[in-house]
Amino acid sequence: MYNIALIPGDGIGPEVTNEAMKVFGAAADKTGFKYETIEYDFGGDRYLETGEVLPNSALDEFRQTDAIFLGAIGHPDVTPGILEKGILLRTRFELDLYINLRPVKLYPGVWTPIKDKGPEEIDFIIVRENTEGLYAGIGGFLKHGTADEVAIQEMINTRKGVERCVRYAFELTRKRNKAKQLTLCDKANVLTYAHDLWRRVFDEVGAEYADIETDYAFVDATTMWMVKNPEWFDVIVTCNMFGDIITDLGAMIQGGMGIAASGNLNPESVAMFEPIHGSAPRYTGKNQINPIAAISAAGMMLDHLGETEGAGLVDRAVSDLLASGEIKDLAAGRMGFTTAEIGDKIAESVAS
Numbered sequence: 001m002y003n004i005a006l007i008p009g010d011g012i013g014p015e016v017t018n019e020a021m022k023v024f025g026a027a028a029d030k031t032g033f034k035y036e037t038i039e040y041d042f043g044g045d046r047y048l049e050t051g052e053v054l055p056n057s058a059l060d061e062f063r064q065t066d067a068i069f070l071g072a073i074g075h076p077d078v079t080p081g082i083l084e085k086g087i088l089l090r091t092r093f094e095l096d097l098y099i100n101l102r103p104v105k106l107y108p109g110v111w112t113p114i115k116d117k118g119p120e121e122i123d124f125i126i127v128r129e130n131t132e133g134l135y136a137g138i139g140g141f142l143k144h145g146t147a148d149e150v151a152i153q154e155m156i157n158t159r160k161g162v163e164r165c166v167r168y169a170f171e172l173t174r175k176r177n178k179a180k181q182l183t184l185c186d187k188a189n190v191l192t193y194a195h196d197l198w199r200r201v202f203d204e205v206g207a208e209y210a211d212i213e214t215d216y217a218f219v220d221a222t223t224m225w226m227v228k229n230p231e232w233f234d235v236i237v238t239c240n241m242f243g244d245i246i247t248d249l250g251a252m253i254q255g256g257m258g259i260a261a262s263g264n265l266n267p268e269s270v271a272m273f274e275p276i277h278g279s280a281p282r283y284t285g286k287n288q289i290n291p292i293a294a295i296s297a298a299g300m301m302l303d304h305l306g307e308t309e310g311a312g313l314v315d316r317a318v319s320d321l322l323a324s325g326e327i328k329d330l331a332a333g334r335m336g337f338t339t340a341e342i343g344d345k346i347a348e349s350v351a352s
């Protein structure tokens with residue numbers, strides 16, 4: 001019996017969460033496991049009504065769960081940053097979800113803006129460090145608002161934080177068992193302290209993985225190669241900020257935000273799964289948003305729970321639907337189907 005916390009969140013978050021859990025439920029019925037969900041209403045509306053973003057008690061409850069599913073966070077009437085930092089980043093940090101895992105996989109039948117590249121060429125995974133770097137929130141202002149203002153935002157890289165992330169990436173590369181090639185994406189030519197640490201740790205840990213081929217790519221070159229030669233990548237490991245940026249590019253080359261899923265993991269304890277996309281306020285309640293990213297995130301959640309059969313069924317169902325060419329366009333409002341219809345199709349396919 002699994003306990004799953006649901007944070008549907010803002011905008012279209014609840015709609016995509018419904019479809020994701022519809023498919024998750026179909027996988028549970030099909031493969032025979034049980035689960036319970038507890039829903040939390042954290043997000044913009046609750047904040048505007050009560051002033052509360054995320055109480056400490058919720059974090060304690062999250063720690064007791066097997067997994068957390070998050071729809072989307074971000075509200076047009078709330079100053080940007082309050083909810084993102086207060087809910088999403090705080091949960092990542094306080095639950096020490098130090099890995100942000102983001103597959104970049106082009107399914108057959110999905111359009112990519114990269115000319116002459118297909119599913120054979122676009123199939124890699126990005127391991128983003130998820131608790132440190134420029135996201136650590138260390139810094140401050142001096143002479144705020146004056147002509148002499150100084151703003152400092154520190155990039156935090158700890159030996160422990162870098163090592164556990166790099167080690168996870170090596171293990172994943174081995175487990176994935178494809179090209180068995182791990183690329184460190186950094187900026188060691190400029191960040192000669194922070195990313196020197198990353199390189200040293202990468203080399204040291206890499207020495208324990210004789211079966212894994214390693215290389216380095218500067219982040220600017222990485223963006224170039226992701227477009228020009230995406231087939232060069234198997235697994236990429238990178239810091240928090242670079243991971244944030246290159247995974248949006250990754251989402252675009254795999255077919256867009258309608259399809260890109262992610263997991264925030266602490267391999268030793270709990271994990272939180274979410275589509276990469278935001279709350280898309282203008283589509284709220286219209287039943288037009290693409291739920292596939294959220295459904296794939298639920299598939300990743302199944303995998304994390306050890307429900308590999310269920311995870312395989314979801315991946316297969318998503319892949320079959322996309323390959324069928326039934327969906328005209330993966331963008332919201334242009335799919336030719338409603339959000340719920342896409343969820344139904346995938347759930348039925350999982351059940352069959």
Ligand code: IPM
Nearest residue numbers: 073084085088089244247276
């Ligand atoms: C992401 C998002 C978040 C991030 C924002 C919403 C804080 O862009 O999950 O990639 O920067 O990590």
Ligand code: MN
Nearest residue numbers: 244245247248
């Ligand atoms: Mn991002």
